[in-house]
Amino acid sequence: MPEPFLSLIIASFIVLSIIAFWLLQKTRKLLRKMADDLQAKYESKGPFDYGKITGRCNNRAFEIKLKYESVVGSKSMYTFISMPFEYRGPSLLIRDGFFKNFPDWNELRISWKAKEVNGVVKYFKLDRAVFPLDEKYRNQIYSIFSGIKTDDGNIFRWSTINISENKITFMRWGVLKRLEVIRDILAKISIIASRIEENPIQID
Secondary structure (H helix, E strand, O other): OOHHHHHHHHHHHHHHHHHHHHHHHHHHHHHHHHHHHOOOEEEOOOOOOOOEEEEEEOOEEEEEEEEEEEEOOEEEEEEEEEEEOOOOOOEEEEEOHHHHOOOOHHHEEEEOEEEEEOOEEEEEOOOOOOEEOOHHHHHHHHHHHOOOOOOOOOOOOOEEEEEEOOEEEEEEEOOOOOHHHHHHHHHHHHHHHHHHHHOOOOOO
């Protein structure tokens, strides 16, 4: 390989690395400010990681972090907002279309395997196996999400909600920056968590 061409490759790599590091630090600064505005805590994981935000909303713990995810063969940045709660039922995957034409049952999937242990029905997650929700279970799911939809319908745009064992996670494409939207999402998923705890999802 000619020396000038090799030098160009090395110089390009250095420039791109500097830009990537600058963007990383800019995003870390954004997360710190966001944590302050939410009266939460920013937890750093070193200069080469975005870190995360931890705090409380409606007396529930929450976590906000950024992560690259591969979806439909494409790797993109996503914002994850998660909240632990008491739940051991089947896993649910709710896509944004469920709320756009609420309730669009084609946009909700369930992943589970039921097994009775000592007279108690327990659910086990099936990796990469999701199924449409049977009609007879729709009323209890509807009651959980009824009234959650916002007036403009945009809060769940480009996003999914994953309800799994002891955790509810909201995933949105890109870096979510609008503070009022984040507060609204936290309030909404805390309502969903409370409703499920009060009336656990029962699938036989």
